[in-house]
């Protein structure tokens with residue numbers, strides 16, 4: 001029998017991507033503190049957050065439930081960029097990313113009782129040069145507000161992206177290949193693997 005799956009997320013993108021793979025699951029948002037710890041690398045940060053999101057939900061259920069948690073951050077040099085809180089922050093972030101390459105780091109974590117595992121996927125994204133007017137107009141569309149790095153590759157900002165090296169689905173929020181590998185290792189079946 002397949003284990004019950006919970007996606008510990010409020011993100012409509014993650015829900016859509018998991019549905020795309022053919023899983024049956026429910027979504028429960030996990031509210032955790034997202035501050036970066038001193039000395040923490042971007043990979044350690046996203047991995048810790050993905051596990052924490054999954055654990056917060058898993059501890060409310062028994063061992064037959066597998067909880068999937070995830071976190072996406074945009075990395076530019078030493079900066080870990082989250083969601084922009086204001087137009088000024090959006091301008092600061094997108095001015096930084098303009099005409100340059102950055103990394104999108106996504107972690108996925110599975111938790112089942114005491115067992116847990118995490119995978120971190122890194123993707124390099126090359127941006128075209130953006131003018132301040134373009135950035136201001138983009139903010140007005142409402143797209144950047146709930147997205148790490150103040151953009152959504154799957155939306156209007158698709159036109160800012162010249163090239164990516166890595167996983168497109170990981171940039172959107174959930175790496176498809178790695179997610180199916182992780183869930184299969186935790187005994188979760190999809191419409192592809194159910195008998």
Ligand SMILES: Cc1cn([C@H]2C[C@H](O)[C@@H](COP(=O)(O)OP(=O)(O)OP(=O)(O)O)O2)c(=O)[nH]c1=O
Nearest residue numbers: 009010011071072147148151152153171172173
């Ligand atoms: C870079 C990028 C990020 N994003 C999104 C993915 C994530 O939903 C969001 C990063 O914030 P996260 O904190 O990873 O996720 P979330 O708050 O949306 O959802 P939850 O924690 O409940 O799972 O940014 C895009 O949709 N497109 C992009 O191109």
